[in-house]
Amino acid sequence: MFRTFEHTAFRLETRDEYKSSNETEALRQFVAGEPVDMGWFQNWLSMIREATAEGKRFARVRVVTVPLTDYSRFGVFCSGFTNEAGEDIRYLDRAHADELPDYDYWLFDSRLLVRMRFADDETFLGGEVIDDPAEIVRHNYWRDVARHRAVGREDFAP
Numbered sequence: 001m002f003r004t005f006e007h008t009a010f011r012l013e014t015r016d017e018y019k020s021s022n023e024t025e026a027l028r029q030f031v032a033g034e035p036v037d038m039g040w041f042q043n044w045l046s047m048i049r050e051a052t053a054e055g056k057r058f059a060r061v062r063v064v065t066v067p068l069t070d071y072s073r074f075g076v077f078c079s080g081f082t083n084e085a086g087e088d089i090r091y092l093d094r095a096h097a098d099e100l101p102d103y104d105y106w107l108f109d110s111r112l113l114v115r116m117r118f119a120d121d122e123t124f125l126g127g128e129v130i131d132d133p134a135e136i137v138r139h140n141y142w143r144d145v146a147r148h149r150a151v152g153r154e155d156f157a158p
Contacts, residue, residue: 002047005108009051010143011060013104014097017071019122030074038081045085052086059088061146063097076157083153090150091157097149100142113139 002009022040029036048058062079064072079089092100104116106127113136114127130136 001106001108001112001114002051005056005112007109008057008059008107009109010107011104012100012107012142012146013060013062014100014102015104015118015122016065016069017122018118018124020124023074027071027074030077031070036077038078041078041081045081048082048085048087057088058082058086059090059147061090061092061143061150063092063094063100063146065094076153079153088152090147090152092146092150097146099145101139105139107136107139107143110140110143111136 026036026038026040051058062072062075064075068076076091079087083089104118106114106116108114113130115130116127117125119125
């Protein structure tokens with residue numbers, strides 16, 4: 001879906017931590033204050049650059065608990081790279097997200113909804129494609145609320 005959407009790909013992120021084996025070492029390096037090897041991230045960044053060069057838009061709102069967890073701080077660090085590649089990542093303090101769902105989703109072209117599923121240990125289990133028009137409209141509304149309340153990375157973490 002990341003390669004086939006036509007106009008927009010939006011993600012709402014609601015978790016304070018995600019477990020992904022491909023970023024484990026980079027997260028460890030970041031928390032330890034060491035130089036971070038971003039090699040694991042290059043495929044994603046290339047895909048964003050290609051999509052934005054074609055006029056497509058990647059956007060995301062991260063709902064975060066303040067003060068930030070180590071993982072959320074790592075996410076802010078990584079968003080510097082993704083924003084530079086063309087993705088618009090914004091941040092929303094969880095205290096201002098009470099109208100939003102407590103789960104992650106991707107919304108492609110405002111018409112294809114994928115609700116993300118995670119295990120208790122924060123490992124990604126997969127996505128559920130939802131085609132109910134009322135659910136899609138509701139998630140479009142939540143996207144708009146989240147984007148309206150969120151602030152850009154530069155304002156959130158100067």
